[in-house]
Amino acid sequence: HLERSYANLTWFASPQGGVDLPELHKTALRALKSAKNEREAKISLQSFVEGFHDGHLELLPGSSAPPAKFKVVLPPIKRSESAPVACAQLGFAHKKGTSFSLPFEVAAGFELLNVGEMDSFRTGIAKSNGKKLGVIRISVMREYEFPNECEKAWKEQVGNKKAGDCDSECQRQVGDRAQLLFMESLSQRLKTLSQLDVSAVLLDIRGNGGGNDLGDWIPRLFTSRDIRSARLGIVTAPDSVEFYDEHLTDINKALKAATSSLAISALKNAAKEFERLKNIALDKKKCDMSWVWRERRPWAPLVSKCSNLAFGQNYFSGAFDFLKYGALESPEAEKSLYWPTVAAPYLGSWTGPVYVAVDDRTGSAAEATAAIFQNNRAAKLIGTKTAGSGCGFMFKTPEPTLRNSRLRVRIPNCARLRSDLTDEVSGITPDIPLERFDGEADQQYALRFIEAIGADLQNN
8 A cells, every 4th residue: 555655665775864764674574474463464554654754644543433314414505694694604713722732921011912712823922132032823724723714714704695505615705815814914914013113023833733724825925935836745655646637627627718829838837737646646657666665765755766756837726836926917827837836915914024933743744834934044944853744645545444454544645845856754843943851831931932933033
Protein backbone atom coordinates (compact mmCIF):
# COMPACT_ATOMS: atom_id res chain seq x y z
CA HIS A 1 0.00 0.00 0.00
CA LEU A 2 2.80 2.44 0.86
CA GLU A 3 4.72 1.67 -2.33
CA ARG A 4 1.64 2.50 -4.40
CA SER A 5 0.12 5.42 -2.56
CA TYR A 6 2.41 7.08 0.01
CA ALA A 7 3.53 10.50 -1.24
CA ASN A 8 6.48 10.89 1.17
CA LEU A 9 7.93 7.42 0.68
CA THR A 10 10.93 8.38 -1.48
CA TRP A 11 11.75 11.29 0.84
CA PHE A 12 12.01 8.99 3.84
CA ALA A 13 13.90 6.47 1.70
CA SER A 14 16.63 9.08 1.18
CA PRO A 15 19.48 10.01 3.56
CA GLN A 16 18.02 13.54 3.69
CA GLY A 17 14.70 12.21 5.03
CA GLY A 18 16.13 11.48 8.47
CA VAL A 19 14.77 7.92 8.67
CA ASP A 20 16.76 4.75 8.02
CA LEU A 21 13.92 3.06 6.17
CA PRO A 22 15.65 -0.29 5.48
CA GLU A 23 16.47 -0.60 9.18
CA LEU A 24 12.96 0.46 10.21
CA HIS A 25 11.60 -2.20 7.86
CA LYS A 26 13.88 -4.92 9.25
CA THR A 27 12.96 -4.02 12.82
CA ALA A 28 9.25 -4.22 12.00
CA LEU A 29 9.61 -7.62 10.32
CA ARG A 30 11.56 -9.00 13.31
CA ALA A 31 8.93 -7.69 15.70
CA LEU A 32 6.11 -9.20 13.67
CA LYS A 33 7.89 -12.56 13.46
CA SER A 34 8.42 -12.67 17.22
CA ALA A 35 4.94 -11.43 18.13
CA LYS A 36 3.17 -13.94 20.36
CA ASN A 37 -0.34 -12.62 19.85
CA GLU A 38 -2.49 -10.19 17.87
CA ARG A 39 -1.88 -7.33 20.29
CA GLU A 40 1.92 -7.56 19.94
CA ALA A 41 1.60 -7.76 16.16
CA LYS A 42 -0.49 -4.58 16.08
CA ILE A 43 2.05 -2.82 18.29
CA SER A 44 4.75 -3.79 15.76
CA LEU A 45 2.75 -2.25 12.93
CA GLN A 46 2.05 0.88 14.98
CA SER A 47 5.75 1.31 15.77
CA PHE A 48 6.61 0.92 12.10
CA VAL A 49 4.16 3.65 11.05
CA GLU A 50 5.22 5.99 13.88
CA GLY A 51 8.83 5.55 12.76
CA PHE A 52 8.12 7.74 9.72
CA HIS A 53 7.24 10.73 11.96
CA ASP A 54 4.61 11.83 9.46
CA GLY A 55 1.62 13.53 11.04
CA HIS A 56 -0.72 12.44 8.23
CA LEU A 57 0.33 8.76 8.08
CA GLU A 58 -1.48 6.67 10.66
CA LEU A 59 -3.12 3.37 11.48
CA LEU A 60 -6.82 3.52 12.32
CA PRO A 61 -9.12 0.93 13.88
CA GLY A 62 -11.18 -1.13 11.49
CA SER A 63 -14.50 0.52 10.71
CA SER A 64 -17.67 -1.02 12.08
CA ALA A 65 -20.61 -1.37 9.73
CA PRO A 66 -23.79 0.48 10.81
CA PRO A 67 -26.91 -1.56 11.63
CA ALA A 68 -28.96 -2.52 8.59
CA LYS A 69 -31.71 -0.05 9.46
CA PHE A 70 -29.30 2.70 10.50
CA LYS A 71 -29.87 5.82 8.44
CA VAL A 72 -29.77 9.49 9.36
CA VAL A 73 -31.52 11.90 7.05
CA LEU A 74 -30.42 15.46 7.68
CA PRO A 75 -33.27 17.96 7.45
CA PRO A 76 -32.99 20.54 4.65
CA ILE A 77 -31.86 24.02 5.61
CA LYS A 78 -34.73 26.43 5.14
CA ARG A 79 -33.93 29.78 3.55
CA SER A 80 -36.12 31.32 6.23
CA GLU A 81 -33.87 29.92 8.97
CA SER A 82 -31.99 32.37 11.21
CA ALA A 83 -28.31 32.86 10.39
CA PRO A 84 -26.96 31.37 13.67
CA VAL A 85 -29.07 28.21 13.33
CA ALA A 86 -28.37 27.82 9.61
CA CYS A 87 -24.62 28.18 10.11
CA ALA A 88 -24.66 25.66 12.95
CA GLN A 89 -26.41 23.24 10.57
CA LEU A 90 -23.70 23.94 7.98
CA GLY A 91 -21.03 22.96 10.51
CA PHE A 92 -19.64 26.38 11.46
CA ALA A 93 -18.49 26.44 15.10
CA HIS A 94 -15.62 27.64 17.31
CA LYS A 95 -14.40 24.09 17.89
CA LYS A 96 -10.76 25.11 18.45
CA GLY A 97 -11.54 28.07 20.69
CA THR A 98 -10.55 31.70 20.23
CA SER A 99 -7.88 32.29 22.90
CA PHE A 100 -4.22 32.92 22.10
CA SER A 101 -2.11 29.77 22.30
CA LEU A 102 -0.30 31.40 25.23
CA PRO A 103 -1.58 34.12 27.60
CA PHE A 104 0.16 37.02 25.87
CA GLU A 105 -2.25 39.23 27.86
CA VAL A 106 0.16 38.83 30.80
CA ALA A 107 2.54 41.34 29.18
CA ALA A 108 2.55 44.68 31.03
CA GLY A 109 0.24 47.18 29.38
CA PHE A 110 -1.35 44.59 27.08
CA GLU A 111 -4.42 45.94 25.29
CA LEU A 112 -7.04 43.46 24.06
CA LEU A 113 -8.72 44.75 20.90
CA ASN A 114 -10.92 41.81 19.92
CA VAL A 115 -11.96 38.82 21.98
CA GLY A 116 -12.50 36.64 18.91
CA GLU A 117 -15.97 35.34 19.71
CA MET A 118 -18.30 37.77 17.95
CA ASP A 119 -15.78 39.56 15.76
CA SER A 120 -13.34 36.76 14.77
CA PHE A 121 -9.59 36.68 15.41
CA ARG A 122 -8.52 37.45 18.96
CA THR A 123 -6.32 40.52 18.57
CA GLY A 124 -4.30 42.65 20.95
CA ILE A 125 -1.28 44.87 21.41
CA ALA A 126 1.69 43.96 23.61
CA LYS A 127 4.61 46.21 24.49
CA SER A 128 8.27 45.25 24.57
CA ASN A 129 11.42 47.39 24.60
CA GLY A 130 9.31 50.47 24.00
CA LYS A 131 7.76 48.98 20.85
CA LYS A 132 4.15 47.98 20.19
CA LEU A 133 3.54 44.46 18.91
CA GLY A 134 0.20 43.48 17.37
CA VAL A 135 -0.86 39.92 18.15
CA ILE A 136 -3.38 37.97 16.04
CA ARG A 137 -4.57 34.43 16.71
CA ILE A 138 -5.66 32.00 13.99
CA SER A 139 -6.52 28.64 15.55
CA VAL A 140 -7.26 26.75 12.33
CA MET A 141 -6.83 27.43 8.60
CA ARG A 142 -10.43 26.68 7.79
CA GLU A 143 -13.38 29.04 7.51
CA TYR A 144 -15.70 26.61 9.34
CA GLU A 145 -14.09 27.69 12.62
CA PHE A 146 -15.58 31.17 12.18
CA PRO A 147 -19.39 31.12 12.50
CA ASN A 148 -19.61 34.91 12.52
CA GLU A 149 -18.37 35.08 8.94
CA CYS A 150 -20.91 32.41 7.95
CA GLU A 151 -23.72 34.38 9.58
CA LYS A 152 -22.76 37.46 7.57
CA ALA A 153 -22.58 35.34 4.42
CA TRP A 154 -25.97 33.72 5.13
CA LYS A 155 -27.63 37.12 5.51
CA GLU A 156 -26.03 38.35 2.27
CA GLN A 157 -26.65 35.26 0.15
CA VAL A 158 -29.89 33.89 1.55
CA GLY A 159 -31.45 36.24 4.06
CA ASN A 160 -33.65 38.12 1.60
CA LYS A 161 -34.96 34.90 -0.01
CA LYS A 162 -37.40 33.37 2.43
CA ALA A 163 -39.08 30.66 0.33
CA GLY A 164 -37.80 27.11 -0.16
CA ASP A 165 -34.66 25.29 0.90
CA CYS A 166 -31.00 26.24 0.63
CA ASP A 167 -29.77 23.40 -1.62
CA SER A 168 -26.19 22.17 -2.10
CA GLU A 169 -25.33 24.96 -4.56
CA CYS A 170 -26.77 27.56 -2.20
CA GLN A 171 -24.74 26.08 0.69
CA ARG A 172 -21.58 26.13 -1.43
CA GLN A 173 -22.12 29.81 -2.18
CA VAL A 174 -22.52 30.56 1.51
CA GLY A 175 -19.28 28.67 2.27
CA ASP A 176 -17.35 30.47 -0.49
CA ARG A 177 -18.60 33.83 0.73
CA ALA A 178 -17.70 32.96 4.33
CA GLN A 179 -14.18 32.16 3.16
CA LEU A 180 -13.86 35.60 1.54
CA LEU A 181 -15.28 37.26 4.65
CA PHE A 182 -12.65 35.39 6.71
CA MET A 183 -9.94 37.16 4.70
CA GLU A 184 -11.80 40.46 4.76
CA SER A 185 -12.07 40.32 8.54
CA LEU A 186 -8.38 39.44 8.89
CA SER A 187 -7.49 42.26 6.50
CA GLN A 188 -9.45 44.73 8.64
CA ARG A 189 -7.61 43.60 11.77
CA LEU A 190 -4.25 44.13 10.08
CA LYS A 191 -5.22 47.56 8.82
CA THR A 192 -6.40 48.52 12.29
CA LEU A 193 -3.05 47.50 13.75
CA SER A 194 -1.30 49.58 11.11
CA GLN A 195 -3.39 52.60 12.09
CA LEU A 196 -2.43 52.06 15.74
CA ASP A 197 1.27 52.37 14.80
CA VAL A 198 2.41 48.94 15.95
CA SER A 199 6.02 48.15 15.04
CA ALA A 200 5.40 44.50 14.08
CA VAL A 201 2.74 41.81 14.00
CA LEU A 202 2.89 38.40 15.67
CA LEU A 203 0.71 35.78 13.96
CA ASP A 204 -0.04 33.07 16.52
CA ILE A 205 -0.49 29.67 14.82
CA ARG A 206 0.86 27.51 17.64
CA GLY A 207 -1.38 24.47 17.95
CA ASN A 208 -2.98 25.17 14.58
CA GLY A 209 -3.34 21.71 13.05
CA GLY A 210 -4.16 22.86 9.51
CA GLY A 211 -7.17 23.31 7.29
CA ASN A 212 -7.45 24.10 3.59
CA ASP A 213 -6.23 26.57 0.94
CA LEU A 214 -6.40 29.43 3.42
CA GLY A 215 -3.02 28.18 4.62
CA ASP A 216 -1.59 29.25 1.26
CA TRP A 217 -3.50 32.52 0.97
CA ILE A 218 -3.05 34.02 4.44
CA PRO A 219 0.65 34.97 4.15
CA ARG A 220 -0.22 37.25 1.25
CA LEU A 221 -2.24 39.49 3.56
CA PHE A 222 0.79 40.07 5.79
CA THR A 223 3.20 41.45 3.20
CA SER A 224 3.53 43.47 0.01
CA ARG A 225 6.14 41.01 -1.32
CA ASP A 226 5.42 38.71 -4.25
CA ILE A 227 4.72 35.40 -2.51
CA ARG A 228 5.49 32.15 -4.30
CA SER A 229 3.72 28.95 -3.33
CA ALA A 230 5.21 25.52 -2.81
CA ARG A 231 5.67 23.07 -5.68
CA LEU A 232 3.19 20.23 -5.28
CA GLY A 233 3.81 16.55 -5.91
CA ILE A 234 0.94 14.08 -6.36
CA VAL A 235 1.16 10.29 -6.07
CA THR A 236 1.10 8.44 -9.37
CA ALA A 237 -1.93 6.36 -8.39
CA PRO A 238 -5.16 6.06 -10.44
CA ASP A 239 -7.09 7.77 -7.63
CA SER A 240 -5.23 11.02 -8.41
CA VAL A 241 -7.10 11.29 -11.72
CA GLU A 242 -9.88 12.94 -9.70
CA PHE A 243 -7.49 15.77 -8.79
CA TYR A 244 -6.41 16.40 -12.40
CA ASP A 245 -9.93 16.11 -13.78
CA GLU A 246 -11.11 18.77 -11.35
CA HIS A 247 -8.35 21.07 -12.60
CA LEU A 248 -9.18 20.33 -16.22
CA THR A 249 -12.90 20.97 -15.71
CA ASP A 250 -12.18 24.43 -14.30
CA ILE A 251 -9.68 25.19 -17.06
CA ASN A 252 -12.04 24.14 -19.85
CA LYS A 253 -14.83 26.20 -18.32
CA ALA A 254 -12.54 29.24 -18.22
CA LEU A 255 -11.44 28.60 -21.83
CA LYS A 256 -15.01 28.92 -23.07
CA ALA A 257 -15.28 32.39 -21.56
CA ALA A 258 -11.72 33.62 -22.26
CA THR A 259 -11.14 36.30 -24.91
CA SER A 260 -7.64 37.44 -23.97
CA SER A 261 -4.87 35.77 -26.00
CA LEU A 262 -2.72 35.68 -22.83
CA ALA A 263 -5.45 33.85 -20.93
CA ILE A 264 -6.15 31.38 -23.74
CA SER A 265 -2.47 30.53 -24.09
CA ALA A 266 -1.99 30.07 -20.33
CA LEU A 267 -5.12 27.92 -20.05
CA LYS A 268 -4.12 25.68 -22.94
CA ASN A 269 -0.59 25.23 -21.55
CA ALA A 270 -1.99 24.32 -18.14
CA ALA A 271 -4.48 21.86 -19.67
CA LYS A 272 -1.65 20.19 -21.57
CA GLU A 273 0.43 19.89 -18.39
CA PHE A 274 -2.39 18.42 -16.29
CA GLU A 275 -3.21 15.94 -19.06
CA ARG A 276 0.45 14.89 -19.01
CA LEU A 277 0.42 14.39 -15.23
CA LYS A 278 -2.90 12.55 -15.46
CA ASN A 279 -1.43 10.13 -18.02
CA ILE A 280 1.48 9.44 -15.67
CA ALA A 281 -1.03 8.49 -12.98
CA LEU A 282 -2.86 6.18 -15.40
CA ASP A 283 0.29 4.55 -16.76
CA LYS A 284 0.30 0.92 -15.61
CA LYS A 285 4.06 0.55 -16.20
CA LYS A 286 5.14 1.67 -12.74
CA CYS A 287 8.68 1.20 -11.51
CA ASP A 288 9.29 -1.28 -8.70
CA MET A 289 9.23 0.78 -5.49
CA SER A 290 10.34 -2.10 -3.27
CA TRP A 291 13.88 -0.70 -3.42
CA VAL A 292 12.97 1.64 -0.54
CA TRP A 293 13.12 -1.30 1.92
CA ARG A 294 16.61 -2.33 0.75
CA GLU A 295 18.60 0.83 0.03
CA ARG A 296 18.70 4.59 0.50
CA ARG A 297 18.83 6.79 -2.59
CA PRO A 298 19.57 10.54 -2.68
CA TRP A 299 16.49 12.74 -2.77
CA ALA A 300 16.06 14.16 -6.28
CA PRO A 301 12.31 14.83 -6.61
CA LEU A 302 12.33 16.56 -10.00
CA VAL A 303 14.61 14.06 -11.80
CA SER A 304 14.08 10.79 -9.93
CA LYS A 305 14.00 7.72 -12.20
CA CYS A 306 11.92 5.61 -9.83
CA SER A 307 9.35 7.31 -7.66
CA ASN A 308 5.62 7.11 -6.97
CA LEU A 309 5.43 10.90 -6.96
CA ALA A 310 4.87 13.18 -9.98
CA PHE A 311 6.00 16.81 -10.13
CA GLY A 312 5.42 19.37 -12.86
CA GLN A 313 3.96 22.84 -13.27
CA ASN A 314 1.69 22.11 -10.35
CA TYR A 315 1.72 24.11 -7.13
CA PHE A 316 -0.17 24.43 -3.86
CA SER A 317 -1.67 27.54 -5.52
CA GLY A 318 -2.65 25.89 -8.82
CA ALA A 319 -0.90 26.00 -12.20
CA PHE A 320 1.32 28.95 -11.18
CA ASP A 321 3.43 29.48 -8.07
CA PHE A 322 2.87 33.23 -8.54
CA LEU A 323 0.66 35.25 -10.87
CA LYS A 324 0.26 38.99 -10.67
CA TYR A 325 -3.36 40.05 -10.41
CA GLY A 326 -4.64 41.08 -13.85
CA ALA A 327 -1.68 39.56 -15.70
CA LEU A 328 -3.89 37.38 -17.93
CA GLU A 329 -6.56 40.05 -18.50
CA SER A 330 -9.20 37.51 -17.52
CA PRO A 331 -10.45 37.14 -13.92
CA GLU A 332 -11.99 33.71 -14.62
CA ALA A 333 -8.77 32.38 -16.13
CA GLU A 334 -6.72 33.68 -13.24
CA LYS A 335 -9.03 32.13 -10.65
CA SER A 336 -8.90 28.74 -12.36
CA LEU A 337 -5.11 28.76 -12.72
CA TYR A 338 -4.00 30.57 -9.57
CA TRP A 339 -6.31 30.11 -6.59
CA PRO A 340 -4.87 32.92 -4.39
CA THR A 341 -6.40 35.33 -6.94
CA VAL A 342 -9.50 35.35 -4.73
CA ALA A 343 -7.40 37.02 -2.01
CA ALA A 344 -6.35 39.86 -4.35
CA PRO A 345 -8.49 42.56 -2.65
CA TYR A 346 -6.74 41.89 0.66
CA LEU A 347 -3.08 41.59 -0.43
CA GLY A 348 -0.59 43.58 1.61
CA SER A 349 -3.04 44.60 4.32
CA TRP A 350 0.05 44.77 6.53
CA THR A 351 3.51 45.64 5.18
CA GLY A 352 5.72 45.82 8.27
CA PRO A 353 7.78 43.15 10.09
CA VAL A 354 6.01 39.86 10.81
CA TYR A 355 6.74 37.14 13.35
CA VAL A 356 4.96 33.77 13.31
CA ALA A 357 4.61 31.74 16.52
CA VAL A 358 4.88 27.99 15.82
CA ASP A 359 5.26 24.76 17.78
CA ASP A 360 5.18 20.99 17.39
CA ARG A 361 1.40 21.11 16.90
CA THR A 362 1.56 23.55 13.99
CA GLY A 363 0.84 21.18 11.12
CA SER A 364 -0.54 20.54 7.65
CA ALA A 365 -1.99 23.72 6.08
CA ALA A 366 -0.68 25.83 9.00
CA GLU A 367 2.73 24.28 8.40
CA ALA A 368 2.40 25.40 4.79
CA THR A 369 1.74 28.93 6.07
CA ALA A 370 4.94 28.83 8.12
CA ALA A 371 6.93 27.39 5.20
CA ILE A 372 5.64 30.00 2.74
CA PHE A 373 6.56 32.82 5.10
CA GLN A 374 10.05 31.39 5.56
CA ASN A 375 10.61 30.39 1.92
CA ASN A 376 9.79 33.93 0.80
CA ARG A 377 11.62 35.62 3.69
CA ALA A 378 8.41 37.44 4.49
CA ALA A 379 8.45 36.71 8.24
CA LYS A 380 10.55 35.24 11.04
CA LEU A 381 9.27 32.09 12.70
CA ILE A 382 9.60 31.93 16.49
CA GLY A 383 9.07 28.99 18.82
CA THR A 384 9.81 25.31 18.24
CA LYS A 385 9.97 23.08 15.17
CA THR A 386 6.61 22.38 13.54
CA ALA A 387 4.76 19.06 13.60
CA GLY A 388 6.13 17.50 10.43
CA SER A 389 2.78 16.79 8.81
CA GLY A 390 3.45 18.42 5.46
CA CYS A 391 0.89 18.00 2.71
CA GLY A 392 -1.96 15.65 3.46
CA PHE A 393 -4.73 15.10 0.94
CA MET A 394 -5.44 16.90 -2.32
CA PHE A 395 -8.18 14.44 -3.30
CA LYS A 396 -10.25 11.73 -1.68
CA THR A 397 -8.40 8.49 -1.36
CA PRO A 398 -9.63 5.16 0.05
CA GLU A 399 -8.11 3.93 3.32
CA PRO A 400 -6.86 0.41 2.62
CA THR A 401 -7.65 -2.25 5.21
CA LEU A 402 -4.86 -4.65 6.19
CA ARG A 403 -5.92 -8.23 5.53
CA ASN A 404 -5.15 -9.82 8.91
CA SER A 405 -5.30 -7.04 11.52
CA ARG A 406 -8.23 -5.27 9.80
CA LEU A 407 -6.53 -1.97 10.64
CA ARG A 408 -7.05 0.84 8.15
CA VAL A 409 -4.13 2.91 6.86
CA ARG A 410 -4.48 6.66 6.34
CA ILE A 411 -1.95 7.51 3.62
CA PRO A 412 -1.24 11.11 2.48
CA ASN A 413 -1.35 11.55 -1.30
CA CYS A 414 0.60 14.79 -1.82
CA ALA A 415 3.95 16.38 -0.95
CA ARG A 416 4.99 20.03 -0.83
CA LEU A 417 8.55 21.11 -1.53
CA ARG A 418 10.44 23.84 0.29
CA SER A 419 12.44 26.42 -1.69
CA ASP A 420 15.52 24.18 -1.26
CA LEU A 421 13.48 21.22 -2.66
CA THR A 422 13.31 19.37 0.67
CA ASP A 423 9.98 17.82 1.67
CA GLU A 424 7.89 19.95 4.02
CA VAL A 425 6.99 16.77 5.96
CA SER A 426 10.28 17.12 7.86
CA GLY A 427 8.91 20.14 9.71
CA ILE A 428 9.90 23.80 9.70
CA THR A 429 12.71 24.99 11.97
CA PRO A 430 12.05 28.46 13.44
CA ASP A 431 14.36 31.41 12.74
CA ILE A 432 14.22 32.33 16.44
CA PRO A 433 14.26 29.07 18.44
CA LEU A 434 12.47 29.40 21.78
CA GLU A 435 12.33 26.14 23.66
CA ARG A 436 10.18 25.80 26.74
CA PHE A 437 11.94 25.14 30.05
CA ASP A 438 10.86 22.11 32.08
CA GLY A 439 7.96 23.11 34.28
CA GLU A 440 7.77 26.62 32.84
CA ALA A 441 4.38 28.28 33.30
CA ASP A 442 2.41 29.45 30.26
CA GLN A 443 2.60 33.04 31.48
CA GLN A 444 6.40 33.00 31.72
CA TYR A 445 6.77 31.39 28.31
CA ALA A 446 4.42 33.97 26.79
CA LEU A 447 6.51 36.78 28.26
CA ARG A 448 9.67 35.28 26.73
CA PHE A 449 8.01 35.32 23.30
CA ILE A 450 7.22 39.03 23.65
CA GLU A 451 10.69 39.83 24.99
CA ALA A 452 12.45 37.85 22.23
CA ILE A 453 10.53 39.68 19.51
CA GLY A 454 11.21 43.02 21.18
CA ALA A 455 14.92 42.25 21.30
CA ASP A 456 14.95 41.18 17.66
CA LEU A 457 13.20 44.40 16.62
CA GLN A 458 15.70 46.41 18.64
CA ASN A 459 18.64 44.69 16.91
CA ASN A 460 17.22 45.10 13.41
